[in-house]
Amino acid sequence: MVHLDAASLPRLDARVSVPGYDRSRVRPGIVHIGVGAFHRAHQAMYLDRLLELGGDPGWGVCGVGVMPRDAAVRDVLRDQDHLYTLLTRAPDGTERARVVGSVVAHHHVPDDPEAALARMADPATRIVSLTITEGGYSVDDATGEFDPRDEQTLADLADPARPPGSALGLLAGALRRRRDAGTVPFAVVSCDNMPGNGTVCRRALLSFTARTDPGLSAWIEEHVAFPSSMVDRITPATTDALRSQLATRYGVEDGWPVVAEDFAQWVLEDRFPAGRPALERVGVQLVQDVEPYELMKLRLLNASHQAMSHLGVLAGRRWVHEVGRDRAFSRFLRDYMDLDARPTLPEVPGVDLDAYCEELLARFGNEAVCDTLARLATDSSDRIPKFLLPVLRERRAAGADVRRMVLVLAAWSRFLEGRAEDGTPIEPSDLRLAELRSHLAREAEQPGAFLDCRPVFGALGQDEEVRAMYVAARRRLAERGALACVQELLR
Structure with missing residues (x-):
């Protein structure tokens, strides 16, 4: 068994590819807040590929963790010289192992917020x-x-003078220092699954700073870029089973491996006043308008995840x-894609939507990815307000059949009650x-009360036809079960 760190790279199993570049020359040009499984399998992977091709070593990654639980991330990264193993698995079972070397530093904000601020400044x-995560921006979906x-x-x-502990607080504090020092501001790139994630991130930071430092808010509005992005790679959470598999198959002791499907996509708005890595060299699509790709992914993949999970x-x-x-x-999901989601999508340049849905x-x-429905739920x-409800509203306004989507809402409500059919x-x-369960508790006396949760559903719950469909779908789920309800709606 070989413990993963910089010294052990030459001794790893030959089937595990390792960085061929000199990591001692790599310096952080990107600070990433929220170094979870997805970042390790996606953005950090692309940067590792670029470094492997001889890319500018000034584009390494410094991770930042804001949650107390991120202390575990800090400890493992420190122990492994910031290295970790990425396993990718194709549908045919083909597996590849790669040690990723693009992450070269990490700061844990609860330990030392100043270190994170200094790095960002x-x-x-x-x-x-x-x-x-989608909820980390604190922007209400309904309003x-x-x-x-x-x-x-x-x-x-509540206390802007305290050392910041949140992602928005860190962004505000670091940009304040850059403004005061006359330093070009960094670009802020959200890689979370949200429509217009750059716009949402901008709104969140401007709203935050408007409450704490209006002058800074005005400066950010004028000078800081918030490029939108679309990111895609199915990435389950790291488990002890994955650690054990890595040790058994490859003889690698890694406290923080990650597994993902072999598919990956990144579409990025090309707006970086302070410069960017040459990501186009490793397959990232640099575009002027991310929205068509973003809507495609959110309404086809992410909304399907919500349907299948509940x-x-x-x-x-x-x-x-x-x-x-x-x-x-599978037929139900394809019907949702073809009949519900696709009519709401604009043209997506260079994409065959039939082939995309089949993929x-x-x-x-x-099966090799071993992803759980619980993670998706x-x-x-x-x-759901970002992925599914926009489709439901658009199709409802067009007079279309929305029963498939309403069934998903009914299934979600049953899921939240905490008991499967067996x-x-x-x-x-x-x-x-x-809050959701408080609305569900009133369902017996007020059928459809779940839809009255306005932060989630907005005015949708007041649509009497949608409400009637939802009540009927809940009843059928209770009487017949989810599979039978799905079969009823197949075209």
Whole structure:
């Protein structure tokens, strides 16, 4: 067994590819807030590929963790010289192992916020990117207004003089220092799954600074770029089983490996006043308008994830590939794509949508990835309003049949009640769980009360036809089960 660190790279199994570039020359040009599994499998991977091709060594990554639980990330990275193993698995079972070397530093904000601020304020930092989840921006889906609820952001707003503990607080503090020093501001790049993620990130930061430092807010509005992006790679959470598999198959002891499908896509708005890495060399699509690609991914892939997770769990499924390989569920998802989502999409330059949808279904059936439906169903109150409800509203306005999407909402409500059809307990994880369940508690006396949760559904719950469809779908789910309800709606 070989413990992964810089000294052990020459001794690793020959099947594990390792950085061929000199990591001692790599310096952080990008600070990334939220170094989770997705960042490791996606943005950091692309930068590692670029460095391997001889790219500018000034474009390494410094990770930043703002959550107390990120201490575990800090410890493993420190112990492994910031190296980790990426396993990619294709639908045919082909597996590849690569040690990624583009992450070269990490700061844990609860330990030392000053270190993170100094790194972000350093002129060498030209991009700050984020994967802080859809809810991390505190922008209400129903109103579009800034509505912070997490403890770190609220604490930073309450006492702007304190060392920042939130992502928005760090961005504001670092940009204030750069403004005061006359340093070119970094670009802020959201890599989270949201429509117009650059616009949402900009709105969140401007709203945050308007409350704490109006002068800084005006400066950010004039000088800071917020390029939008579309990111795509199915990436399950790291588990002990993955660590064990890596050790057994390759003899590598890695406390922080990551596994992902072999597919990856990154579409990025080319707007970087302080410069950017030559990402086009490694397959990143640099475009002037990300929106068509973004809508394609959110409304086809991400919305399908929400459909399959809640219906699948109710039907007793645990794994994504179980739903992806089930003929009825697969046909239901393809009907949703073709009949519901695609009519709402603009033309997507260079993309064959038929082929894209077929590829999605193949990806959903990739057993080797071992992705769970429970992961997809996490924080759906942030995801469904961004992925599924815009499609439902547009198709409803067009007079189309929206029963497939309403069934997903009904399945979500049943999922939140905490019991699958076979009696197996479900443990939902959602920031709004208490609020959602308070509405569900009134369903017996007020059918459709779940749709009255305005932060999630807005005015949709007042649409009497949608409400009637939802009530009927809940009843059919209780009487017949998720699979039978899916089969009823197949075209």
